[in-house]
Amino acid sequence: MSTQEWKFTAKDIAAKPDLFLSGHRACAGCGPATVLRLIMKATRGPTIVTQATGCMEIVGSIYPYTSWALPWLHTAFETAAANASGIEAALKIMRKKGKIKDEHVDVIALAGDGGTYDIGLQALSGAVERGHDFLFVLYDNEGYMNTGIQRSSSTPIGASTTTSPAGSVIPGKLEKKKPITDIMLAHGMEYVATATPYYWKDLLSKVRKGLEVDGPAFLHVFSPCPRGWRSEPAKTMEYSKLAVESCVFPLWEAVNGNRQLSTPSKVIALAPQKKKSLKDYLEGQGRFRHLFTPQNNHIVDEIQQATDERWQKLLRQCQTSQP
């Protein structure tokens, strides 16, 4: 792939017309809505978008209105990657046969954590194995928010959701978040990266790199959901930042399997005293409120320990993959 580092500036963003338009019905403070708008700012030419069922699919496509200024397809919940496969296959052969204009068209598949970690995982794995040329963007708000905040396999340990409620016996979700990027890296993908909307330049640059790959690329975007997280709508960007600063969601990219920390996380790696405590990240979120009680305090410590271990592991992975 191209090794070019894409630098996006605020001026670039302002100059480029929106492709995910205003007027959609997302909630106040919606992280994913910001993510979609930003992603579309990094497109590089003719593009077709396909999207799995979910909040972001619903809010932008209520007939007869649309928020999509580019060709957009939705078929079902588990199908984002299979849609991308079909679109890409069609474009490839029709271009070859001269049935469409002889130009490259980028294909972006969008899905939430439900449509990626859970119901869409098989189709995603299949599409990646087949090597279709598309960028899969996972906007991860850590639960089935569209249907009323149910747990997914992306929901972090300890979080209270409507199907993993914090009760008098069970303190929220007991299981760990599935390591989706490890799964995608295990497919031998050329480009896998993480991003969050607070670090928007990093996000845009990674979208562009993902599009440049001649084959499948995967971008995991952390996207706070005020409704599902029981957090203040005004603090979406703050949580996007805190997740990185507390190393709950470190930023990195892997080109041909070589993982490298991205600047916001590299800063913490070089100056560990800048690493924020997990409490700073958890405290304001209603989904973790029950953890801050005497009987559940140990869970916060356990999550802190697990977060530290994951961070150390990532540091080792990034070191060992130094070119």
Add this chain to the structure above:
Amino acid sequence: MAQQQIKQTILAMNGDEAIAYAVKQCDVDVVAAYPITPQTIIVEKFSEYVANGEVQTQYVCTESEHSAITACIAAGATGARTFTASASAGLALMHEMLFVTSGARVPVVLAVANRALSAPLNIHGDHSDSMAERDSGWLHIYAENAQEAYDSIIQAFKIAEDVDVSLPIFIGVDGFTISHTLERVDTLPEDVVRRFIGTRSFPMVLTHEGKTVPFKLDPANPMTMGPNALQNFYYEFKRQQEEGMRNAYKKIQEVNSEYAKLSGRSYGNGLIDPYKLDDAEIAIIVIGSTAGTLKVIVDQLRTEGIKAGILRIRTFRPFPVDEIKNALRNLKAVAVMDKSMSPGGLGAAVFSEVRNALYDAAHRPIIVSYIFGLGGRDSSPNDLRRIYDDLARIAKSGQAEKTVTYFGLRE
């Protein structure tokens, strides 16, 4: 029938091979499929065409039938001519997406090598799989033999892709009986087939930008496909699908006649295919390959002076109500044979539809149901003759002892 001007090539092919061969001739852009018995020969054969560079087709070997049909929907939405094939559990796994295909008005052609549904596991032929998809909004055509399978695939693209139809279509062939049985198949030259179906055309639609453009994903003309339609619009979308079905009713007949001029072969009027029915007093209504076996029996009964006939329903969706009413107007007793069940219901799919169609007819014969052949159980000509014996008795007495018979079953 037709002036046989076009030189046809005789090939020995089983039903699956005939289907793959027809798909090859139809210049399909994208084939996305997943293997399942008894459909496998179709995808194997087509993979060979791809491997040998005999087709210009993007073959997507998906990880499931769910993704196979989904990739076809997406490719079709992008403007490609698409084909897939499946059977039994595979078709059942596609269920969710079959409704999406018809709802999104994508003209996918799907060959179903009809097979029983689990449990118990059974790989043999019956109609449980596609009958379970009766209300999925697809056109259903069932072939009687490998020749008709070949011809129907070619016709299918022309029917489904017609802008006034714009609906997906199943071509059903009986698993093993047709899919795996070697037959003589007369084939048209490839250029003739391609001229016959032409290139895909698209309905013109109004986009949010106020432009009237072809209905497909195109960066030059952005369009939101597969939107969310609420209480205020969903119903109108569904009603429009019914309009597509009504148009298909005519289109299937037109294509059947046009194809007859080209090939010398036609299948009734495309919707129903009667055999010695004009003066018949008793008749069997059936779908698929069983009609071929019944012809042998009817010929024999005729030599005995028994006025027996067959009404093969070729098109099950749209259901040919008027044709069936008209075809049965002089009959005394009719048996409807179903190779599927509707547990807890009265008879099965074809029987229910036929009885329903005749409710307001001026003349109604006595109509009884025969469930048969489940899980591929064979019915020999001698067995099947007993149904005509039953019908003769019913016609004479003017009453049926029972409505539903489980034929060829140990009870």
